[in-house]
Amino acid sequence: xxxxxxxxxxxxxxxxxxxxxxxxxxxxxxxxxxxxxxxxxxxxxxxxxxxxxxxxxxxxxxxxxxxxxxxxxxxxxxxxxxxxxxxxxxxxxxxxxxxxxxxxxxxxxxxxxxxxxxxxxxxxxxxxxxxxxxxxxxxxxxxxxxxxxxxxxxxxxxxxxxxxxxxxxxxxxxxxxxxxxxxxxxxxxxxxxxxxxxxxxxxxxxxxxxxxxxxxxxxxxxxxxxxxxxxxxxxxxxxxxxxxxxxxxxxxxxxxxxxxxxxxxxxxxxxxxxxxxxxxxxxxxxxxxxxxxxxxxxxxxxxxxxxxxxxxxxxxxxxxxxxxxxx
Ligand SMILES: Nc1ncnc2c1ncn2[C@@H]1O[C@H](COP(=O)(O)OP(=O)(O)O)[C@@H](O)[C@H]1O
Ligand SMILES: [Mg+2]
Numbered sequence: 001x002x003x004x005x006x007x008x009x010x011x012x013x014x015x016x017x018x019x020x021x022x023x024x025x026x027x028x029x030x031x032x033x034x035x036x037x038x039x040x041x042x043x044x045x046x047x048x049x050x051x052x053x054x055x056x057x058x059x060x061x062x063x064x065x066x067x068x069x070x071x072x073x074x075x076x077x078x079x080x081x082x083x084x085x086x087x088x089x090x091x092x093x094x095x096x097x098x099x100x101x102x103x104x105x106x107x108x109x110x111x112x113x114x115x116x117x118x119x120x121x122x123x124x125x126x127x128x129x130x131x132x133x134x135x136x137x138x139x140x141x142x143x144x145x146x147x148x149x150x151x152x153x154x155x156x157x158x159x160x161x162x163x164x165x166x167x168x169x170x171x172x173x174x175x176x177x178x179x180x181x182x183x184x185x186x187x188x189x190x191x192x193x194x195x196x197x198x199x200x201x202x203x204x205x206x207x208x209x210x211x212x213x214x215x216x217x218x219x220x221x222x223x224x225x226x227x228x229x230x231x232x233x234x235x236x237x238x239x240x241x242x243x244x245x246x247x248x249x250x251x252x253x254x255x256x257x258x259x260x261x262x263x264x265x266x267x268x269x270x271x272x273x274x275x276x277x278x279x280x281x282x283x284x285x286x287x288x289x290x291x292x293x294x295x296x297x298x299x300x301x302x303x304x305x306x307x308x309x310x311x312x313x314x315x316x317x318x319x320x321x322x323x324x325x326x327x
Contacts, residue, residue: 007058009039017207031188032186040189077182079139125137154186176197200214227270230295250278279296
């Protein structure tokens with residue numbers, strides 16, 4: 001449904017999106033995950049024909065975003081990061097206005113506006129001015145305008161940002177309920193959002209795609225998932241650095257992370273090499289060295305840890321300050 005090939009966007013000398021490629025299948029609900037400044041909004045603005053790429057190609061529903069913007073726009077509903085607001089308009093009037101802009105047959109507009117208000121749980125505020133609504137309601141009005149022409153694809157840029165926890169839940173539920181009828185790509189810098197809403201994830205960092213996978217696979221990714229946690233008694237004469245080094249030498253181990261190297265226990269997180277279970281060898285190495293093994297257990301990584309691993313970002317949440325402001 002969406003094909004992106006070698007997309008690049010430069011602002012002056014700053015590369016915001018750097019040769020990214022990905023595809024989204026019909027019916028998918030995909031999280032476009034990355035820290036602030038990663039290039040999410042830029043990519044979404046290109047996909048929605050708001051600006052051209054510097055290089056590369058993108059198609060939506062088989063239409064080229066650069067060459068066939070009118071066709072693309074017909075097939076896309078877009079909720080921008082900062083939705084245009086018409087505070088002086090009522091919800092019903094605004095949605096009627098959008099329906100006309102999108103060239104819905106005039107005989108259908110009335111019904112369709114009532115339908116999407118119902119669908120997005122804003123019917124109870126239909127006559128209210130948008131400026132008087134809570135942020136949660138306003139965001140749902142934004143979703144209502146995005147789906148009014150029943151597009152194949154929904155592109156939602158940080159759809160829950162600025163909402164309180166209750167509004168976040170309501171908005172996520174609404175997005176999930178829309179996924180049956182639309183292919184959805186939503187951007188976020190918040191990991192739990194992806195876990196709560198999406199089946200697949202595209203992780204973007206500094207303008208580059210660093211992973212594309214199902215949320216499930218990503219967590220179990222060879223080399224990232226299948227980790228082992230080891231606890232060894234800290235007898236006082238034990239040098240944590242030496243233990244770390246010894247563990248790193250065990251066959252099948254790709255990486256050793258110190259979790260706790262003081263107190264009565266030394267705790268290490270050990271990542272296995274792809275497809276290997278290093279646990280028996282780890283146990284033997286510890287016993288052979290004469291250290292007291294307290295516990296050895298498998299531990300899968302959270303999506304957050306995977307994200308940190310892939311992006312090298314240690315401030316995934318809350319969002320780090322956008323880079324490149326000088327560009
Ligand atoms: N209009 C612009 N002019 C110059 N730089 C920009 C502009 N828009 C975005 N950028 C820069 O491009 C990078 C990507 O921004 P953006 O796509 O907004 O990221 P995200 O949505 O992931 O936070 C950032 O470094 C940002 O500062
Ligand atoms: Mg953004």
